[in-house]
Amino acid sequence: MKSEEDDVSIDDLKHMKRVAWYGVRNYQARNYMRDDMQIGDMVLFYHSNGKPSGPAGVARVVSIPYSDNTQFDSSSPYFDPKSKTLGARWVMVDVEFIEKFPKVILRESLKESPALSGLYLWSRPRLSIMPLTKTEFETILSIGRK
């Protein structure tokens, strides 16, 4: 799951313990949250627009999907005038902090690993939420914990 470092960073998550993943306004990213996430699923927390950008730590899904009410708030940057209260268009899940890597993993480090050549990160660069295989997740985790 990608978050802009300036918006919610891994340190912010660590401090708050648990955050609602508001603001997803892309259908495919939403579908992954809505249809594929289960409570207890592990998450790589990725800093986008970071210095540098890359996986910064680990979180865990701790809620089922529910309505992201920033879509109904006309003062929010995530307001969506086309969304209706019944059958809300945009949903979110809550995630909790698990760990922070000693250093953000560099994208070039990810590229060096043959096991990570199939990451959606390469083929779908603008997708903010993407699935990982168990192997991919564990490979990245082992790089991050070095």
Next chain:
DNA sequence: GCCAACGTTGGC
């Protein structure tokens, strides 16, 4: 701050 990639919108 630039800009390539790409998702969305809306006229037809």
Next chain:
DNA sequence: GCCAACGTTGGC
């Protein structure tokens, strides 16, 4: 349903 115009993402 096509596709041009437009807006956004996100690495650099």
